[in-house]
Amino acid sequence: MMIKAENLKKTFGEITAVDGIDLEIEKGKIVGLLGPNGAGKSTTISMISTLYKPTSGRLYFDGKDIIKEPKWIKPHLGYVPQEIALYQTLSGYENLKYFGGLYGLTGIELKKRIDAVSEIIGIKDRLKDKVEHYSGGMKRRINIGVALLHSPKLIIMDEPTVGIDPQSRNHILETVKYLNEEGMTVIYTSHYMEEVEAICQSVCIMDHGKVIAQGSQEALIEQSDIHTSIHMKFDQIIDNHLDQFKQLDHVMAVTAPSKEEILLLVSGNGNAQKDIIKDVMDLNQGLLSFDILKPNLEQVFLKLTGRGLRD
Amino acid sequence: MLLKLYIKDLKVILSDKKGLMIFVLMPMILTTILSFALSGSFGEPGKMDRIPVAIVSLYDKASESKAYMETAAQYMGDNAQTLKNSMDESLDFEAIFFDTFLGNSEIQSILEVMKMSEADAMAALEDGRVKVAVILPEGFIYDQLVNFTLPNRNNIDVKVIQHPDYSYSGDIVESIVGSYFDTLNKQIVSKNTYLEAGAVYLDRDALFSGMSEILAQDNNSSREVVNILTIPGKRLINSFTYYSIGMMGMFILYSAGYMGRELLREKRMLTLDRGVVSGVHYGKVLASKFMMTLTVCFVQMSVLILYATLILGVGWNNPIKIIVGIFFSAMAVSGVGVFISAITLTADNYRVANIFENLLIHLFALIGGSYIPLDVLPKIFLSIKYFALNGIVLDLFINIYQNEGWQKLSFYFGFLVAITVVFTTIAAIIIRRKEAATYEGFIEA
Numbered sequence: 001m002m003i004k005a006e007n008l009k010k011t012f013g014e015i016t017a018v019d020g021i022d023l024e025i026e027k028g029k030i031v032g033l034l035g036p037n038g039a040g041k042s043t044t045i046s047m048i049s050t051l052y053k054p055t056s057g058r059l060y061f062d063g064k065d066i067i068k069e070p071k072w073i074k075p076h077l078g079y080v081p082q083e084i085a086l087y088q089t090l091s092g093y094e095n096l097k098y099f100g101g102l103y104g105l106t107g108i109e110l111k112k113r114i115d116a117v118s119e120i121i122g123i124k125d126r127l128k129d130k131v132e133h134y135s136g137g138m139k140r141r142i143n144i145g146v147a148l149l150h151s152p153k154l155i156i157m158d159e160p161t162v163g164i165d166p167q168s169r170n171h172i173l174e175t176v177k178y179l180n181e182e183g184m185t186v187i188y189t190s191h192y193m194e195e196v197e198a199i200c201q202s203v204c205i206m207d208h209g210k211v212i213a214q215g216s217q218e219a220l221i222e223q224s225d226i227h228t229s230i231h232m233k234f235d236q237i238i239d240n241h242l243d244q245f246k247q248l249d250h251v252m253a254v255t256a257p258s259k260e261e262i263l264l265l266v267s268g269n270g271n272a273q274k275d276i277i278k279d280v281m282d283l284n285q286g287l288l289s290f291d292i293l294k295p296n297l298e299q300v301f302l303k304l305t306g307r308g309l310r311d
Numbered sequence: 312m313l314l315k316l317y318i319k320d321l322k323v324i325l326s327d328k329k330g331l332m333i334f335v336l337m338p339m340i341l342t343t344i345l346s347f348a349l350s351g352s353f354g355e356p357g358k359m360d361r362i363p364v365a366i367v368s369l370y371d372k373a374s375e376s377k378a379y380m381e382t383a384a385q386y387m388g389d390n391a392q393t394l395k396n397s398m399d400e401s402l403d404f405e406a407i408f409f410d411t412f413l414g415n416s417e418i419q420s421i422l423e424v425m426k427m428s429e430a431d432a433m434a435a436l437e438d439g440r441v442k443v444a445v446i447l448p449e450g451f452i453y454d455q456l457v458n459f460t461l462p463n464r465n466n467i468d469v470k471v472i473q474h475p476d477y478s479y480s481g482d483i484v485e486s487i488v489g490s491y492f493d494t495l496n497k498q499i500v501s502k503n504t505y506l507e508a509g510a511v512y513l514d515r516d517a518l519f520s521g522m523s524e525i526l527a528q529d530n531n532s533s534r535e536v537v538n539i540l541t542i543p544g545k546r547l548i549n550s551f552t553y554y555s556i557g558m559m560g561m562f563i564l565y566s567a568g569y570m571g572r573e574l575l576r577e578k579r580m581l582t583l584d585r586g587v588v589s590g591v592h593y594g595k596v597l598a599s600k601f602m603m604t605l606t607v608c609f610v611q612m613s614v615l616i617l618y619a620t621l622i623l624g625v626g627w628n629n630p631i632k633i634i635v636g637i638f639f640s641a642m643a644v645s646g647v648g649v650f651i652s653a654i655t656l657t658a659d660n661y662r663v664a665n666i667f668e669n670l671l672i673h674l675f676a677l678i679g680g681s682y683i684p685l686d687v688l689p690k691i692f693l694s695i696k697y698f699a700l701n702g703i704v705l706d707l708f709i710n711i712y713q714n715e716g717w718q719k720l721s722f723y724f725g726f727l728v729a730i731t732v733v734f735t736t737i738a739a740i741i742i743r744r745k746e747a748a749t750y751e752g753f754i755e756a
């Protein structure tokens with residue numbers, strides 16, 4: 001495990017921001033950290049980043065206790081804050097140079113890393129411009145670039161795509177995937193579920209300071225007990241034949257959104273869904289089209305927290 | 312690491328046009344405006360402490376009265392004695408000056424007059440018992456009698472000697488003495504008009520013998536002169552000198568306020584967090600801010616002194632003392648700056664920096680004498696002026712301007728070093744405690 005937290009807790013006065021969580025982050029994975037506002041994600045990130053010292057619990061990086069010795073993680077950690085943590089009146093190049101220097105990079109080595117990072121984030125031709133003149137997307141990219149200069153083993157990205165255009169968002173997501181392919185472990189928080197679904201191999205859902213679910217997306221969906229639905233459209237009135245559909249194998253429930261439509265809640269895997277469609281066609285009721293609605297992370301999140309991710 | 316932080320801080324401030332305007336342009340503008348606007352006397356009578364003034368009489372009333380009678384007799388013959396007898400009281404210029412003029416209640420509310428010998432007056436000036444000495448020259452009585460009754464006018468060279476620390480008191484006294492002669496001049500003009508008119512319409516005998524010859528002279532060629540001087544060895548401090556130092560002392564305080572803001576701004580922008588994640592300690596951040604303030608302040612003061620020298624004509628004469636003075640002043644400002652930074656960072660809001668910039672700097676400017684010279688304010692201000700950093704800087708640079716020795720200047724250097732040490736130490740303690748609160752006191756599960 002690259003990161004392992006045991007009974008990790010952080011309180012601010014009377015408020016318990018993180019309430020004794022256990023967390024494991026595998027090396028080489030992109031892990032999505034999800035939770036509604038106030039769930040404790042940022043505090044958890046801050047503790048891993050050594051910005052906050054936990055009130056209690058244990059926190060390990062590559063097996064080393066980073067609460068007692070934060071220096072173990074610092075050289076290997078890239079931190080991308082939610083805000084644009086850059087000097088706006090300095091150029092992109094000056095920002096990269098400064099932060100690279102803080103990690104001990106100098107001279108030709110620093111220049112090479114700036115070249116490499118600016119290539120990755122796709123901003124090489126605008127490096128001499130002041131950050132305040134960049135678009136939101138470019139600022140976000142430099143914000144990420146700063147965290148990559150020292151080739152960290154672990155990068156923490158706190159909502160790196162907030163407030164930017166789809167093109168820049170796509171570029172950032174591609175960058176994250178590329179970094180992961182290069183062997184970097186990524187902790188990724190976002191308010192956009194589709195981003196997490198697209199790039200994260202593992203997900204950790206937090207609420208009220210606790211980890212309420214953790215694992216691969218498939219495992220979480222499986223554990224959540226949310227079933228697949230099949231939405232069907234017919235060329236004739238069908239709502240008076242609902243009993244026929246209820247008797248089909250693997251069908252758990254049937255509803256009729258309109259006279260020509262039905263929604264089947266089904267159990268089982270893909271083969272079961274195939275069987276149901278075949279059976280419906282055999283009924284010869286004039287099936288026009290069907291959609292298989294698989295459960296997604298959003299539904300899992302909603303079920304677990306009772307709130308949407310952006311609530 | 313520290314050098315990297317320092318270079319970054321310098322780059323950030325150099326890219327901040329608004330900040331640079333406040334640091335450099337504003338004091339230049341204010342110095343110029345205040346210097347011109349307040350180049351003369353100012354202040355409201357009755358609202359200030361009375362100015363202690365030594366009056367030195369170098370004339371001999373009896374012999375000068377006698378000499379006048381001899382001169383007047385040449386013009387008027389027997390009429391001279393008749394005129395003297397008939398106007399005995401109104402021509403007693405000693406009584407007019409001391410009793411009528413200086414004894415006037417309004418003048419008394421401004422001046423505290425003490426008659427002294429010249430030597431006593433100079434000694435009193437040196438030790439600060441009086442702020443100004445007025446020297447009434449030899450011939451003071453004779454020349455006034457001549458000017459007042461005869462067609463010709465003689466120079467009356469009154470000297471106003473001021474202590475260099477109390478330049479505005481000198482200006483006030485100069486104005487008051489000048490107003491005495493202004494009043495006298497009006498009467499002399501009336502007299503001249505009368506004599507001129509009389510020469511046309513009256514019998515010559517009715518006027519004074521020889522008057523025609525006197526009337527032909529240019530009686531406007533001479534006048535009473537009031538010379539502003541200072542104690543020998545001391546240089547006169549005019550408004551340009553005073554305000555170039557006063558404004559410099561005030562505006563360097565903005566560097567300290569800026570520092571407080573800058574650190575919290577970095578915290579809010581999370582660039583500080585980024586630094587901390589990379590392994591930078593708060594102590595180094597603070598040290599960098601100290602060095603940055605020192606640099607900014609040093610440049611700021613140097614530019615202002617250059618401006619005062621080249622544009623306002625302030626004659627600085629000892630560059631080494633100036634550089635040393637700037638260095639110690641900048642150190643003290645940097646100490647105050649890191650103190651404000653530490654408090655602002657810990658409080659996590661701009662309130663402290665706001666209070667410092669919007670209230671305390673102006674209060675310090677007042678009690679330190681940056682706005683108004685303290686000698687025209689109640690005495691209490693003189694006793695509290697060193698509570699304001701700008702007050703110390705102002706006194707230091709006035710002493711440097713006076714080319715005082717290193718021994719005298721070392722008092723101010725010591726004061727500034729003490730401020731640096733005290734405030735920097737407090738800042739270090741605050742930051743240490745903050746770091747401890749963030750990353751110490753861990754409770755094992």
